[in-house]
Amino acid sequence: MRLIGKRMLCALFAAVLPAAMLAGCAPKTVSQEETAPASLTVFAAASLTETLTEIAEQYKTAAPGVTLIFNFDSSGTLKTQIEEGAACDLFISAAQKQMDQLDASKDAEANPDKLDFIDPSTRVDLLENKVALVVPEGNPAGIGSFADIGEKCGLIALGNDDVPVGQYSEEILTGLGLLETLKSENKITYGSNVKEVTTQVAEGAVDCGIVYATDAYSAGLAVVDEATPDMCRQVVYPAAVTKDTAHPEEAGAFLAYLQTDDSMKIFEAAGFAKPA
Missing domain, CATH: 3.40.190.10 (Periplasmic binding protein-like II)
Structure with missing residues (x-):
């Protein structure tokens, strides 16, 4: 009886082993695969x-x-x-x-x-996005619109002319006939990106600045005007x-x-x- 039992066990092991090996080598299903980070x-x-x-x-x-x-x-x-x-x-x-x-x-x-x-x-x-004119807290210069920049602005913050917000700003100011005058009178300070412009306005280092409406929102700045489609191309x-x-x-x-x-x-x- 023991001999028969051993023989039957060996036979069973021989039958099961190849199947187990094949199962181990079989590709994993999608649910088993771990997604590589x-x-x-x-x-x-x-x-x-x-x-x-x-x-x-x-x-x-x-x-x-x-x-x-x-x-x-x-x-x-x-x-x-x-x-x-x-x-x-x-x-x-x-x-x-x-x-x-x-x-x-x-x-x-x-x-x-x-x-x-x-x-x-x-x-x-x-x-x-939209292009917005923003002022520091309290609006000391009393600027209420883009049209006020020429008369009331002593210093304005813009993005550099190689960044989009600066290019949109120059487009607006050129259309208003203000850009060259502001440059000649040294009334422009620049930022290398829109965050630098918002910082200058928030710190009261300038009378106003031109930024994106979303940045004005994020920085908690007061928006006094927004560029219309005829002032600036779509952002x-x-x-x-x-x-x-x-x-x-x-x-x-x-x-x-x-x-x-x-x-x-x-x-x-x-x-x-x-x-x-």
């Missing part, structure tokens, strides 16, 4: 600092395997960094100009250097995945998430809107 570097206009930081916290629940690393600065600076080889998975600009300069699908006028750094198939117009924020990204699927997924209702609620609460 991904680290995404997002280059975004400085005016998106508060909203994207909030959305990033929300995204931890939607995509727990993805780590987001943000580089916030002026769109011109970010464009140059990408051009010089900085690692970037997703670029969000505060103007079409800087995005166009990295998009090989654009013509020679928009992209004179024929740079090819973003994937045009992923490009979307993500957000719209649209394009976004695109870069061609050199090591994580195109994850970058595309985050870009898609930025367009969801959950994300748009955060953007709209800060004053952004969907592009018309």
